[in-house]
Amino acid sequence: MTEIDRLVEFRAEVPESPELAAEEARLRAAIAGERGTAAGGARRRFRLRGRTALAGALAAGAVAAGAVIAAVDAPAPGAPDPIVRTMPVAHVRVLQQAADRAADAPELHPRPGQFLVIESRMMNTAEDNGADGQVRYLYRVERTLWAPYEGDSTRAVLRTTVLPPKQWPGRPLPEAARQGVGETSTEKAADFDGRAEWLRTDYAYLSKLPTEAEGMYAHLYTGLGTGREADAQAWQNLGGMLTEAYMPAAQRAALFRAAAAIPGVTTVGKAVDAAGRTGVAVALDVPGTGIRTEYIFDPDTYDYLGERGVVTDASRAQAPVGSVLAATAQLSVRVADAPPPVS
Incomplete structure:
Protein backbone atom coordinates (compact mmCIF):
# COMPACT_ATOMS: atom_id res chain seq x y z
CA MET A 1 0.00 0.00 0.00
CA THR A 2 1.39 3.43 -0.96
CA GLU A 3 1.18 6.66 1.04
CA ILE A 4 -1.51 7.81 -1.39
CA ASP A 5 -3.53 4.65 -0.71
CA ARG A 6 -3.26 5.19 3.06
CA LEU A 7 -4.25 8.83 2.68
CA VAL A 8 -7.30 7.95 0.59
CA GLU A 9 -8.24 5.18 3.03
CA PHE A 10 -8.10 7.63 5.95
CA ARG A 11 -10.16 10.27 4.17
CA ALA A 12 -12.10 8.93 1.20
CA GLU A 13 -13.00 12.43 0.09
CA VAL A 14 -9.36 13.26 -0.78
CA PRO A 15 -9.05 12.72 -4.56
CA GLU A 16 -6.15 10.80 -6.07
CA SER A 17 -4.94 12.96 -8.93
CA PRO A 18 -2.10 12.43 -11.43
CA GLU A 19 -0.36 15.51 -9.97
CA LEU A 20 -0.59 14.06 -6.46
CA ALA A 21 0.77 10.68 -7.59
CA ALA A 22 3.60 12.37 -9.46
CA GLU A 23 4.50 14.43 -6.37
CA GLU A 24 4.67 11.26 -4.30
CA ALA A 25 6.89 9.58 -6.90
CA ARG A 26 9.30 12.53 -6.85
CA LEU A 27 9.48 12.47 -3.05
CA ARG A 28 10.06 8.72 -2.97
CA ALA A 29 12.87 9.11 -5.51
CA ALA A 30 14.43 11.85 -3.36
CA ILE A 31 14.30 9.78 -0.19
CA ALA A 32 15.79 6.78 -2.01
CA GLY A 33 18.70 8.92 -3.13
CA GLU A 34 17.86 8.75 -6.82
CA ARG A 35 19.33 11.88 -8.34
CA GLY A 36 17.76 11.68 -11.79
CA THR A 37 19.83 13.48 -14.36
CA ALA A 38 21.82 15.67 -11.97
CA ALA A 39 25.40 15.63 -13.31
CA GLY A 40 28.23 14.41 -11.06
CA GLY A 41 25.96 13.66 -8.09
CA ALA A 42 25.35 17.38 -7.51
CA ARG A 43 23.35 18.39 -4.45
CA ARG A 44 19.62 18.66 -5.06
CA ARG A 45 16.86 19.97 -2.85
CA PHE A 46 13.27 18.81 -2.98
CA ARG A 47 10.64 20.89 -1.22
CA LEU A 48 6.93 20.27 -1.04
CA ARG A 49 5.19 23.57 -0.36
CA GLY A 50 1.72 24.35 0.91
CA ARG A 51 0.32 25.21 -2.53
CA THR A 52 0.89 21.71 -4.00
CA ALA A 53 -1.97 19.28 -4.55
CA LEU A 54 -1.00 17.15 -1.54
CA ALA A 55 -0.95 20.03 0.93
CA GLY A 56 -4.21 21.31 -0.50
CA ALA A 57 -5.86 17.93 -0.13
CA LEU A 58 -4.66 17.57 3.44
CA ALA A 59 -5.91 21.01 4.36
CA ALA A 60 -9.26 20.23 2.75
CA GLY A 61 -10.06 17.10 4.70
CA ALA A 62 -7.17 14.95 5.89
CA VAL A 63 -5.44 16.93 8.63
CA ALA A 64 -3.25 14.63 10.74
CA ALA A 65 -3.24 11.98 7.99
CA GLY A 66 0.09 12.77 6.35
CA ALA A 67 3.37 14.66 6.49
CA VAL A 68 5.03 17.45 4.57
CA ILE A 69 8.66 17.04 3.55
CA ALA A 70 10.66 19.97 4.90
CA ALA A 71 13.89 19.21 3.03
CA VAL A 72 15.77 16.25 1.63
CA ASP A 73 19.43 16.69 0.69
CA ALA A 74 21.13 14.10 -1.49
CA PRO A 75 24.23 12.91 0.42
CA ALA A 76 27.72 13.28 -0.94
CA PRO A 77 29.27 10.04 -2.29
CA GLY A 78 30.30 7.83 0.63
CA ALA A 79 28.51 9.96 3.23
CA PRO A 80 25.91 8.39 5.57
CA ASP A 81 22.28 8.81 4.66
CA PRO A 82 20.86 12.06 6.10
CA ILE A 83 17.95 12.23 8.51
CA VAL A 84 14.88 12.98 6.41
CA ARG A 85 13.21 15.74 8.40
CA THR A 86 9.47 15.76 7.91
CA MET A 87 6.93 18.22 9.19
CA PRO A 88 3.71 16.45 10.18
CA VAL A 89 0.57 18.32 9.27
CA ALA A 90 -0.06 20.95 11.95
CA HIS A 91 -3.14 20.17 14.01
CA VAL A 92 -3.11 22.19 17.26
CA ARG A 93 -5.74 24.88 16.79
CA VAL A 94 -4.50 27.24 19.52
CA LEU A 95 -1.10 27.54 17.84
CA GLN A 96 -2.72 27.95 14.43
CA GLN A 97 -4.83 30.78 15.83
CA ALA A 98 -1.75 32.38 17.38
CA PRO A 106 1.94 46.69 16.76
CA GLU A 107 5.34 45.67 15.42
CA LEU A 108 8.61 46.72 17.04
CA HIS A 109 11.52 47.65 14.76
CA PRO A 110 14.75 47.79 16.80
CA ARG A 111 17.89 48.99 15.05
CA PRO A 112 21.51 47.86 15.37
CA GLY A 113 22.98 49.22 18.59
Whole structure:
Protein backbone atom coordinates (compact mmCIF):
# COMPACT_ATOMS: atom_id res chain seq x y z
CA MET A 1 0.00 0.00 0.00
CA THR A 2 1.39 3.43 -0.96
CA GLU A 3 1.18 6.66 1.04
CA ILE A 4 -1.51 7.81 -1.39
CA ASP A 5 -3.53 4.65 -0.71
CA ARG A 6 -3.26 5.19 3.06
CA LEU A 7 -4.25 8.83 2.68
CA VAL A 8 -7.30 7.95 0.59
CA GLU A 9 -8.24 5.18 3.03
CA PHE A 10 -8.10 7.63 5.95
CA ARG A 11 -10.16 10.27 4.17
CA ALA A 12 -12.10 8.93 1.20
CA GLU A 13 -13.00 12.43 0.09
CA VAL A 14 -9.36 13.26 -0.78
CA PRO A 15 -9.05 12.72 -4.56
CA GLU A 16 -6.15 10.80 -6.07
CA SER A 17 -4.94 12.96 -8.93
CA PRO A 18 -2.10 12.43 -11.43
CA GLU A 19 -0.36 15.51 -9.97
CA LEU A 20 -0.59 14.06 -6.46
CA ALA A 21 0.77 10.68 -7.59
CA ALA A 22 3.60 12.37 -9.46
CA GLU A 23 4.50 14.43 -6.37
CA GLU A 24 4.67 11.26 -4.30
CA ALA A 25 6.89 9.58 -6.90
CA ARG A 26 9.30 12.53 -6.85
CA LEU A 27 9.48 12.47 -3.05
CA ARG A 28 10.06 8.72 -2.97
CA ALA A 29 12.87 9.11 -5.51
CA ALA A 30 14.43 11.85 -3.36
CA ILE A 31 14.30 9.78 -0.19
CA ALA A 32 15.79 6.78 -2.01
CA GLY A 33 18.70 8.92 -3.13
CA GLU A 34 17.86 8.75 -6.82
CA ARG A 35 19.33 11.88 -8.34
CA GLY A 36 17.76 11.68 -11.79
CA THR A 37 19.83 13.48 -14.36
CA ALA A 38 21.82 15.67 -11.97
CA ALA A 39 25.40 15.63 -13.31
CA GLY A 40 28.23 14.41 -11.06
CA GLY A 41 25.96 13.66 -8.09
CA ALA A 42 25.35 17.38 -7.51
CA ARG A 43 23.35 18.39 -4.45
CA ARG A 44 19.62 18.66 -5.06
CA ARG A 45 16.86 19.97 -2.85
CA PHE A 46 13.27 18.81 -2.98
CA ARG A 47 10.64 20.89 -1.22
CA LEU A 48 6.93 20.27 -1.04
CA ARG A 49 5.19 23.57 -0.36
CA GLY A 50 1.72 24.35 0.91
CA ARG A 51 0.32 25.21 -2.53
CA THR A 52 0.89 21.71 -4.00
CA ALA A 53 -1.97 19.28 -4.55
CA LEU A 54 -1.00 17.15 -1.54
CA ALA A 55 -0.95 20.03 0.93
CA GLY A 56 -4.21 21.31 -0.50
CA ALA A 57 -5.86 17.93 -0.13
CA LEU A 58 -4.66 17.57 3.44
CA ALA A 59 -5.91 21.01 4.36
CA ALA A 60 -9.26 20.23 2.75
CA GLY A 61 -10.06 17.10 4.70
CA ALA A 62 -7.17 14.95 5.89
CA VAL A 63 -5.44 16.93 8.63
CA ALA A 64 -3.25 14.63 10.74
CA ALA A 65 -3.24 11.98 7.99
CA GLY A 66 0.09 12.77 6.35
CA ALA A 67 3.37 14.66 6.49
CA VAL A 68 5.03 17.45 4.57
CA ILE A 69 8.66 17.04 3.55
CA ALA A 70 10.66 19.97 4.90
CA ALA A 71 13.89 19.21 3.03
CA VAL A 72 15.77 16.25 1.63
CA ASP A 73 19.43 16.69 0.69
CA ALA A 74 21.13 14.10 -1.49
CA PRO A 75 24.23 12.91 0.42
CA ALA A 76 27.72 13.28 -0.94
CA PRO A 77 29.27 10.04 -2.29
CA GLY A 78 30.30 7.83 0.63
CA ALA A 79 28.51 9.96 3.23
CA PRO A 80 25.91 8.39 5.57
CA ASP A 81 22.28 8.81 4.66
CA PRO A 82 20.86 12.06 6.10
CA ILE A 83 17.95 12.23 8.51
CA VAL A 84 14.88 12.98 6.41
CA ARG A 85 13.21 15.74 8.40
CA THR A 86 9.47 15.76 7.91
CA MET A 87 6.93 18.22 9.19
CA PRO A 88 3.71 16.45 10.18
CA VAL A 89 0.57 18.32 9.27
CA ALA A 90 -0.06 20.95 11.95
CA HIS A 91 -3.14 20.17 14.01
CA VAL A 92 -3.11 22.19 17.26
CA ARG A 93 -5.74 24.88 16.79
CA VAL A 94 -4.50 27.24 19.52
CA LEU A 95 -1.10 27.54 17.84
CA GLN A 96 -2.72 27.95 14.43
CA GLN A 97 -4.83 30.78 15.83
CA ALA A 98 -1.75 32.38 17.38
CA ALA A 99 -0.07 32.23 13.98
CA ASP A 100 -3.07 33.78 12.24
CA ARG A 101 -3.14 36.65 14.78
CA ALA A 102 0.63 37.23 14.98
CA ALA A 103 0.49 40.38 12.88
CA ASP A 104 -2.35 41.98 14.88
CA ALA A 105 -0.14 43.56 17.55
CA PRO A 106 1.94 46.69 16.76
CA GLU A 107 5.34 45.67 15.42
CA LEU A 108 8.61 46.72 17.04
CA HIS A 109 11.52 47.65 14.76
CA PRO A 110 14.75 47.79 16.80
CA ARG A 111 17.89 48.99 15.05
CA PRO A 112 21.51 47.86 15.37
CA GLY A 113 22.98 49.22 18.59
CA GLN A 114 19.63 49.35 20.36
CA PHE A 115 18.25 47.07 23.06
CA LEU A 116 14.96 45.25 23.54
CA VAL A 117 13.66 45.85 27.06
CA ILE A 118 11.65 42.83 28.20
CA GLU A 119 9.77 42.85 31.50
CA SER A 120 8.71 39.53 32.96
CA ARG A 121 7.90 37.58 36.09
CA MET A 122 9.35 34.16 36.84
CA MET A 123 9.01 31.34 39.34
CA ASN A 124 11.46 28.44 39.60
CA THR A 125 12.41 25.66 41.96
CA ALA A 126 15.09 26.50 44.53
CA GLU A 127 16.96 23.92 46.61
CA ASP A 128 19.14 24.44 49.66
CA ASN A 129 21.06 22.04 51.86
CA GLY A 130 20.65 23.46 55.35
CA ALA A 131 21.07 22.18 58.88
CA ASP A 132 17.74 20.38 58.61
CA GLY A 133 18.66 18.67 55.36
CA GLN A 134 17.55 19.51 51.84
CA VAL A 135 14.79 22.08 51.53
CA ARG A 136 12.83 23.08 48.45
CA TYR A 137 10.68 26.07 47.68
CA LEU A 138 9.54 28.18 44.73
CA TYR A 139 11.67 31.26 44.16
CA ARG A 140 9.94 34.26 42.50
CA VAL A 141 11.39 37.38 40.82
CA GLU A 142 10.42 40.35 38.67
CA ARG A 143 12.89 40.74 35.80
CA THR A 144 13.75 43.49 33.34
CA LEU A 145 16.18 42.38 30.64
CA TRP A 146 17.99 44.76 28.28
CA ALA A 147 18.82 42.42 25.40
CA PRO A 148 21.10 43.76 22.65
CA TYR A 149 19.79 43.85 19.09
CA GLU A 150 22.74 41.78 17.98
CA GLY A 151 25.50 39.84 19.68
CA ASP A 152 26.05 37.56 22.62
CA SER A 153 24.27 37.79 25.94
CA THR A 154 27.32 39.13 27.78
CA ARG A 155 26.22 42.60 26.63
CA ALA A 156 22.78 42.15 28.17
CA VAL A 157 21.83 43.76 31.48
CA LEU A 158 19.38 42.23 33.95
CA ARG A 159 17.50 43.95 36.78
CA THR A 160 15.76 41.66 39.27
CA THR A 161 13.50 42.27 42.24
CA VAL A 162 12.95 39.37 44.64
CA LEU A 163 9.28 38.59 45.29
CA PRO A 164 7.79 36.64 48.21
CA PRO A 165 8.43 32.92 47.66
CA LYS A 166 5.90 30.11 47.55
CA GLN A 167 6.17 26.79 49.31
CA TRP A 168 7.00 23.59 47.50
CA PRO A 169 3.80 21.52 47.38
CA GLY A 170 3.50 19.55 50.60
CA ARG A 171 6.54 21.11 52.29
CA PRO A 172 6.80 24.02 54.74
CA LEU A 173 8.40 27.23 53.56
CA PRO A 174 11.94 27.45 54.99
CA GLU A 175 13.01 30.65 56.71
CA ALA A 176 15.93 31.02 54.29
CA ALA A 177 13.45 31.41 51.43
CA ARG A 178 12.39 34.83 52.73
CA GLN A 179 15.86 36.34 52.63
CA GLY A 180 16.27 39.16 50.14
CA VAL A 181 12.57 39.70 49.49
CA GLY A 182 12.03 43.19 48.09
CA GLU A 183 15.68 43.72 47.13
CA THR A 184 16.59 44.89 43.61
CA SER A 185 19.88 44.39 41.80
CA THR A 186 21.18 45.36 38.35
CA GLU A 187 24.00 43.33 36.82
CA LYS A 188 25.32 41.72 33.67
CA ALA A 189 22.96 39.03 32.49
CA ALA A 190 25.79 36.58 31.73
CA ASP A 191 29.57 36.34 32.01
CA PHE A 192 29.87 34.13 28.93
CA ASP A 193 27.71 32.85 26.09
CA GLY A 194 28.48 29.33 24.94
CA ARG A 195 25.29 28.67 23.00
CA ALA A 196 25.40 27.08 19.58
CA GLU A 197 24.63 29.42 16.69
CA TRP A 198 21.16 27.94 16.13
CA LEU A 199 20.18 28.61 19.75
CA ARG A 200 20.72 32.37 19.50
CA THR A 201 17.70 34.46 20.52
CA ASP A 202 18.85 38.01 19.70
CA TYR A 203 16.62 39.97 17.35
CA ALA A 204 19.21 40.17 14.56
CA TYR A 205 19.34 36.38 14.38
CA LEU A 206 15.65 35.65 14.92
CA SER A 207 14.61 38.17 12.26
CA LYS A 208 16.53 36.17 9.62
CA LEU A 209 14.91 32.82 10.38
CA PRO A 210 12.48 31.24 7.89
CA THR A 211 9.05 32.75 7.44
CA GLU A 212 7.58 29.43 6.29
CA ALA A 213 6.49 26.73 8.71
CA GLU A 214 8.55 23.97 7.05
CA GLY A 215 11.77 25.92 7.36
CA MET A 216 11.05 26.92 10.95
CA TYR A 217 10.22 23.31 11.82
CA ALA A 218 13.62 22.24 10.51
CA HIS A 219 15.24 25.02 12.57
CA LEU A 220 13.57 23.81 15.78
CA TYR A 221 15.10 20.37 15.18
CA THR A 222 18.60 21.59 14.28
CA GLY A 223 21.18 19.19 15.69
CA LEU A 224 18.52 16.78 16.94
CA GLY A 225 17.70 13.23 15.95
CA THR A 226 14.25 11.70 15.94
CA GLY A 227 11.92 10.33 18.58
CA ARG A 228 10.28 11.59 21.76
CA GLU A 229 13.46 13.14 23.19
CA ALA A 230 14.05 15.11 20.00
CA ASP A 231 10.43 16.29 19.99
CA ALA A 232 10.71 17.39 23.62
CA GLN A 233 13.93 19.30 22.93
CA ALA A 234 12.37 21.01 19.91
CA TRP A 235 9.50 22.03 22.22
CA GLN A 236 12.02 23.46 24.69
CA ASN A 237 13.77 25.29 21.82
CA LEU A 238 10.42 26.92 21.06
CA GLY A 239 10.30 28.25 24.62
CA GLY A 240 13.78 29.70 24.28
CA MET A 241 12.57 31.74 21.31
CA LEU A 242 9.52 33.03 23.21
CA THR A 243 10.76 33.71 26.75
CA GLU A 244 12.64 37.02 27.10
CA ALA A 245 12.95 37.24 23.32
CA TYR A 246 11.22 39.04 20.46
CA MET A 247 10.97 38.31 16.73
CA PRO A 248 9.08 39.85 13.80
CA ALA A 249 5.50 38.77 13.20
CA ALA A 250 6.36 36.75 10.08
CA GLN A 251 8.84 34.57 11.95
CA ARG A 252 6.53 34.37 14.95
CA ALA A 253 3.69 33.06 12.76
CA ALA A 254 5.99 30.49 11.19
CA LEU A 255 7.18 29.43 14.64
CA PHE A 256 3.65 28.80 15.90
CA ARG A 257 2.67 26.85 12.77
CA ALA A 258 5.81 24.73 13.08
CA ALA A 259 5.19 24.13 16.79
CA ALA A 260 1.66 22.96 16.02
CA ALA A 261 3.19 20.06 14.07
CA ILE A 262 5.53 18.76 16.79
CA PRO A 263 4.37 15.20 17.61
CA GLY A 264 2.71 14.85 20.99
CA VAL A 265 1.63 18.47 21.42
CA THR A 266 -1.83 18.82 22.94
CA THR A 267 -4.19 21.54 24.14
CA VAL A 268 -4.73 21.47 27.90
CA GLY A 269 -7.24 24.30 28.25
CA LYS A 270 -7.17 26.87 31.03
CA ALA A 271 -3.78 27.80 32.52
CA VAL A 272 -2.52 30.66 34.68
CA ASP A 273 0.81 32.37 34.05
CA ALA A 274 3.25 33.73 36.64
CA ALA A 275 1.42 37.08 36.71
CA GLY A 276 -1.95 35.49 37.44
CA ARG A 277 -3.33 35.94 33.93
CA THR A 278 -5.60 33.14 32.70
CA GLY A 279 -5.15 31.81 29.20
CA VAL A 280 -5.35 28.68 27.09
CA ALA A 281 -2.28 26.43 26.97
CA VAL A 282 -0.60 23.96 24.67
CA ALA A 283 1.68 21.35 26.19
CA LEU A 284 4.13 18.52 25.70
CA ASP A 285 5.29 15.98 28.30
CA VAL A 286 9.05 16.01 28.87
CA PRO A 287 10.21 12.36 28.89
CA GLY A 288 11.61 11.10 32.18
CA THR A 289 10.73 14.18 34.24
CA GLY A 290 7.10 13.72 35.22
CA ILE A 291 6.47 17.32 34.08
CA ARG A 292 4.78 18.79 31.04
CA THR A 293 5.87 22.12 29.59
CA GLU A 294 2.97 24.42 28.75
CA TYR A 295 2.92 27.62 26.68
CA ILE A 296 0.03 29.94 27.50
CA PHE A 297 -1.83 32.28 25.13
CA ASP A 298 -4.44 34.96 25.68
CA PRO A 299 -7.82 33.36 24.86
CA ASP A 300 -9.02 36.45 22.96
CA THR A 301 -5.96 37.90 21.20
CA TYR A 302 -3.77 34.76 21.17
CA ASP A 303 -0.79 36.82 22.32
CA TYR A 304 1.86 34.75 24.07
CA LEU A 305 1.55 35.15 27.85
CA GLY A 306 4.08 32.81 29.39
CA GLU A 307 5.18 29.28 30.23
CA ARG A 308 4.72 26.86 33.10
CA GLY A 309 5.83 23.38 34.18
CA VAL A 310 3.07 21.14 35.55
CA VAL A 311 3.51 17.81 37.33
CA THR A 312 2.09 14.76 35.54
CA ASP A 313 3.91 12.02 37.50
CA ALA A 314 4.13 12.52 41.27
CA SER A 315 6.87 9.95 41.86
CA ARG A 316 9.23 11.41 39.29
CA ALA A 317 8.60 15.07 40.11
CA GLN A 318 8.29 14.50 43.88
CA ALA A 319 5.20 16.69 43.98
CA PRO A 320 1.46 16.07 43.61
CA VAL A 321 0.03 15.74 40.10
CA GLY A 322 -1.15 19.15 38.86
CA SER A 323 1.41 21.13 40.90
CA VAL A 324 2.99 24.07 39.09
CA LEU A 325 6.74 23.99 39.73
CA ALA A 326 7.85 26.67 37.27
CA ALA A 327 6.15 29.60 35.57
CA THR A 328 6.88 32.74 33.58
CA ALA A 329 4.89 35.75 32.40
CA GLN A 330 6.01 38.04 29.58
CA LEU A 331 4.63 41.43 30.61
CA SER A 332 5.93 43.97 28.09
CA VAL A 333 8.51 44.57 25.37
CA ARG A 334 9.87 47.92 24.21
CA VAL A 335 12.99 49.37 22.58
CA ALA A 336 15.71 51.46 24.28
CA ASP A 337 18.96 53.03 23.08
CA ALA A 338 21.04 51.82 26.00
CA PRO A 339 20.82 49.75 29.21
CA PRO A 340 21.20 51.20 32.70
CA PRO A 341 24.60 51.14 34.39
CA VAL A 342 25.52 47.94 36.20
CA SER A 343 25.63 48.30 39.98
